[in-house]
Amino acid sequence: MIEPVSGAGDALVIVDVQTDFCQGGPLAVPDGDAVVPLINRLAPAFPVLAVTQDWHTPAHVSFASSHGKQPFETVELAYGTQILWPDHCIMGTPGAALHPDLYIPNAQMIVRKGFHPEVDSYSAFLEADTTTHTGLAGYLKERGVTRLFVCGLATDYCVGWTAMDGRKAGFEVVVIEDACRAIDLNGSLDAAWQAMADAGVTRTTTDALLSA
Numbered sequence: 001m002i003e004p005v006s007g008a009g010d011a012l013v014i015v016d017v018q019t020d021f022c023q024g025g026p027l028a029v030p031d032g033d034a035v036v037p038l039i040n041r042l043a044p045a046f047p048v049l050a051v052t053q054d055w056h057t058p059a060h061v062s063f064a065s066s067h068g069k070q071p072f073e074t075v076e077l078a079y080g081t082q083i084l085w086p087d088h089c090i091m092g093t094p095g096a097a098l099h100p101d102l103y104i105p106n107a108q109m110i111v112r113k114g115f116h117p118e119v120d121s122y123s124a125f126l127e128a129d130t131t132t133h134t135g136l137a138g139y140l141k142e143r144g145v146t147r148l149f150v151c152g153l154a155t156d157y158c159v160g161w162t163a164m165d166g167r168k169a170g171f172e173v174v175v176i177e178d179a180c181r182a183i184d185l186n187g188s189l190d191a192a193w194q195a196m197a198d199a200g201v202t203r204t205t206t207d208a209l210l211s212a
């Protein structure tokens, strides 16, 4: 049972609801656009909102094109195995913009991640080298946040890693499951839900939260 959004200590973290991850984009998440109206309903309930943007350099290390490989192949990097993606969310380009129908005027903090050319960052807290912090945990703590509600794209990558790193940073974490969509590559969605459950991340839905 999730306690209702109290107005104190709660934050909504909206992950990577960007043009390139939506319909027609180079890394379109199936049905990704469907999260937009749900997030627009959720946003007014929260006193603290942080929004993330995947924000890569051209020729980023996470791009297949940077390695002469095909999307969804992998390479071994100093920090581990990197899945290679189509070029996406290049900093300052229209594809990196937030979805045009996302209406979240009370959002306060925008966190950009993945901007180091040689390091990916699915998580909104910690880059893939597992040592470089984005600053989001400090921001949320200074705002008095203790519980995070996470939504956006994609459930099995940036949402999942953000949720798990939120736990590691000491927050209670709840994923709003209908306000997320997944890429689901080789069973990655089931694996992500299992890893989140193991980390103590809980789940709710938009309706349950807004009627609580």
Ligand code: VGL
Pocket: 016, 021, 054, 085, 122, 153, 154, 155, 156, 157, 158, 159
């Ligand atoms: C994401 C793959 C590559 C995400 C970002 O937002 O889930 N996935 N970059």
Ligand code: ZN
Pocket: 054, 055, 056, 062, 085, 088, 089, 114
């Ligand atoms: Zn990316």
